[in-house]
Amino acid sequence: MLKRKKNFWAFFIVIIAVLITSLLPLIFNHHYYYIDDTQNGAIGQWFELGKNLIRGHIPVLNVAAQSAGNYVMEGQWGVFNPLTWGIAVLVYLCPSFLISATIIKVFFLVLLGTGSYLLLKSFNVGTRWAMVGGVVIPTIGFTSYVDATSWVTGLIVFALLPWFWWSFNIRMQRNSLFILITFIFGYSIIATGYVYGTIYLVMILFGDFIYQVCVKNWTNVLKNFSISLPLALVTLAIYLPGIITSSYGVTSRNQGVYNFDFLSPTVGSLFSSFLSNTPGWIDTWSGPLWNNPILFITWLLPLVIFVKPNSVGMNKLINQFGGSYIAILIMSFFLTFGPDEIGPLRFPVRNFSYLAFVIIIFLMFTLSNSTFVVNSKRILILVIVVAIGIYLSWSQVPSGGYTYVFNGLFILVITIAIADILSKQRHNSWAILTVIFITQLTIVAYQHYYMPNSQLPDYTTLKTLKEVKATSSKLGQNSGNVFVAGRMNPKTDWNQTLFSNIWYVGRIKTSAVYSPIGYQKYDKDLKKVTAQGQYDVSAVDKLFSIDKSTGKPLVNLLQIDTIQIVKNGSEDARKKFSALTLKAPPEGWRVVRNTRNIVEWQRAQVKNNVGSVSWHSKNISISQVRQTSRDVYIKVKSVNGNKGKIVLSRVAWPGYKLIDSSSKTKISKPLRGYLLTLQVNKSKSGKVIHLKYTPPFYNEGLLLIALSTIMILLLFTYMLVKKMKNDV
Secondary structure, three states: OHHHHHHHHHHHHHHHHHHHHHHOHHHHOOOOOOOHHHHHHHHHHHHHHHHHHHOOOOOOEOOOOHHHOEHHHHOOOOOOOHHHHHHHHHHHHOOEHHHHHHHHHHHHHHHHHHHHHHHHHHOOOOHHHHHHHHHHHHHOHHHHHHHOOOOHHHHHHHHHHHHHHHHHHHHHHOOHHHHHHHHHHHHHHHHHOOHHHHHHHHHHHHHHHHHHHHOOOHHHHHHHHHHHHHHHHHHHHHHHHHHHHHHOOOEOOOOOEEOOOEOOOOHHHHHHOOOOOOOEOOEEOOEOOEOOOOOOOOOOHHHHHHEEEOHHHHHHHHHHHHHHHHHHHHHHHHHHHOOOEEOOEEOHHHHHHHHHHHHHHHHHHHHHOEEEOOOHHHHHHHHHHHHHHHHHHHHHOHHHHHHHHHHHHHHHHHHHHHHHHHHHOHHHOHHHHHHHHHHHHHHHHHHHHHOOOOOOOOOOOOOEHHHHHHHHHHHOOOOOEEEEEOOOOOOOOOOOOOOOOHHHHOOOEEOOOOOOOOEHHHHHHOOEOOOOOOEOOOHHHHHOOEOOOOOOEHHHHOOOOEEEEEOOOOHHHHHHHHHHHOOOOOOOEEEEEEOOOEEEEEEOOOOOOOOOEEEEOOOEEEEEEEEOOOEEEEEEEEEOOOEEEEEEEEEOOOOEEEEOOOOOOEEEEEEOOOEEEEEEEHHHOOEEEEEEEOOOOHHHHHHHHHHHHHHHHHHHHHHHHHHHHHHO
């Protein structure tokens, strides 16, 4: 009972400590957790998902979003993930996106800290050092300044991984009933759709499996397999639709292995990773340096200089860590310092948090299983290590030299002080936690006082649903399918237009939304210039160009109703804007808004039927019965001759099929390489064509998810009954 009470208070202290360090950045920047991809990606995505869930619908395909509308292939929409559903509903119901984003980020940082504490305890790290690990892991530089501020799905899977690893350890060590908890956390990581979380989850399972086989512990091999198999099925269900779709060569991602050293750290960065203000030595979008301490691990690293590991501790290290730790260490090192593009894997720096994570785990285990020795020789080594760290940081940013010296001297002094206290009071070291926590708080405060902003861009996005509605209303009550050409200026244009996934919040049908993948030929033809959904101004000329195969302008084939032209970007783009907007719009179109930076053209008659039939050959007479996002029903009145063609304003994603149709009526080569096209045989005269979209491996994936869940529930029930019988 006393031990449980002690663990409860330790867990509670970790919550409070992480909560404080997570809220501290808000003192210096109240929208610290609401920038970049959280603004233009996650919030709108969650809002759209939440809106659909509230209406009892799981979105699979958004026709109006075109190359950005394949949500199952995108993966990170989390359409199969109850955890993401909960987040999405929260965002949809909360009137302030700034508040909801902050709540979500702080929650997962606390989850990361508490999970890390439990994981360290499962490795038999002492309570004190497990608490320290739980407090410092959420302040890893990349986690704090990148994942927590912008790349939120990275934060989510990173926060869940310690919980998965902890529950897996408990299951393997002593409690088979933890299979259900392990599955829940594992499923949540995989179904979030952020591939790095899945990679390291696989490393935990694979590394342990190899270790158990090597030591010939066949009982544990079976335990490992009983959780690995269901999670493998879930992984296939989540990732195979995207993999199969990409295999058709339609997406915009490179598939090879390349190295341009972009967002790619160097091994040398580890030698200054204890300095809380060390710069990120990597090539970025804005130059050769990231002016945040994204490669900071923890200021406690130099403390290892004063340890004297005991033999018992080292034996425990081998027995406790097994293969999982080694597998994650190898993989995180390889991906952090490897090529910057390996198929769909980009930006090696994304792996730095995982490398820092395993380094801190090893550090805490070592500190927990060692005595401390302070002498002049070790102090000299510390001085040399700190001097090297200061020099490496100064060599990258000479202007920051004095700050590195100050930071290094502070860490030098506090490290010696902590080591000295521990060397004298090893068995009465609870007081040292206060010193460590105060130092941790001081260092975090120092970081955010001097560097209150992430280097990632702040788009000064509208922060409330009310503000977004005020802007979207300027498009009118019936804007139909909207195409946005040109790059809006986030510093001046929010009262005139929206950007990226904020369009979802505005409830506007448009392709100008975020997609890191896209449909290659669509994006190229329409001159898409950023993943955030921005198209070049010259795309307007392309829209009114005549398609040679159909004789129709592209704007008609895409069934666009409103064109918003935005003045911004390069000088060339501004000239194109002026050239376009000084002349009258084409016949059948009218100017509905004309401001200094925004001009809107709209059809004389808005049809609002994107996704339907946009052209058919003259020898066919048809009427469209109805359509949904995934289904189209077309009544073929007559076909003169053997066959004819129908074009729909839908991107031709792999997965479209004709239901109950002869082989002579079929899906043919896409018009312009991306518009869905049907070849209709005369036998269809007087009949209805049913066209349905089902993502590759979608139905099979649902069956695999159901099968994996049933497997886990049956195993859990069996183990629970067995335990109850043994307890009688």
